[in-house]
Amino acid sequence: MKKLTIYLALTLLFFCFQMSSQELAILKYQGGGDWYANPTALPNLIKFCNNNIDTTINSKPETVEVGSSSIFQYPYLHMTGHGNVVFSDEELDNLRNYLLSGGFLHIDDNYGMKPYITREIKRLFPDTPLEELGAEHQIFKNIYSFPKGLPKIHEHDGQRPQAFAISINNRIVLLFTSESDLGDGWEDPTVHNDPVEVREKALQMGANIITYAFKN
Known part of the structure; x- marks a missing residue:
């Protein structure tokens, strides 16, 4: 009964914020993986979205922990890294409640994250x-057309880019992008020296993801 009461309270909190909020947050997790990777990625994606698809997202994304009720303030959470990811049972409950309440999590593998995050998913x-x-x-x-699906931004193992999803009631609640590395494409041009057209594809795909998260 106590868990149900907490869940209902957090659900109400989420919807109150969602109705007036277009905000993103970076998800901080345990396990040793570098959750803080790509520090310029989200600010650049936010700037692109605000300039091109009429969003009004705060230019500086907040950082929230998996087990915190603060995640319910954000309709979109972004998660990245290269290494290990571990969620406690309590964190799993909190994240699951967030996603089932209308939240959206985008996990972008920065290379090396896949075996760990798929285990936790x-x-x-x-x-x-x-x-x-x-x-x-x-x-x-x-918004932007990608007839072949997820674009390839960085080579890594040379495998094709893939987008995986957990869908609940025909709505994606969790998106996992692999062998693409969108976040690297969102970073400042001097970080990876990607061509303009590659960065543009990454930013446009990011705008599509944000559009989906905000409207579904």
Whole structure:
């Protein structure tokens, strides 16, 4: 009964903030992975969105911890890194409640994160498998068109880019992008020296993801 009361209170808190909020936050997690990677990525993506798709997102994203009730203040959470990820049972409960209440989590593998985060996603939603999104999904065409699906930004292992999702009631609540590294494409040009057209593709795909998160 106590858990239900807390869940309902957090759900109400989330919807109160969601109705008036277009904000992003970086998700801080335990396990040793570098959750703080790509420090210029989200600020650049926010600037691109505010300039091109009429969002009014705060230019400096906040950082929130997985187990904190603060996550319910943000309709969009971003998570990245290269290494290990570990969620406690309490953190899993909090994150699950957030996602089932209308929240959205984008996990962008910065290279090396996949085996750890997919393990934790199975714990988060044990009865709902990650499914790859086809190129026809609306997230690839709601603002900018990506006829082939998720763009390839960095080579890494040379494998094709893939977007996986957990969907609840036909709404993506968790998006995991792999072998693309969108975040590197969002960073300042001098960080990776990516060509302008590559950075543009990364930012446009990021804008599509944010549009989906805010409107669904």
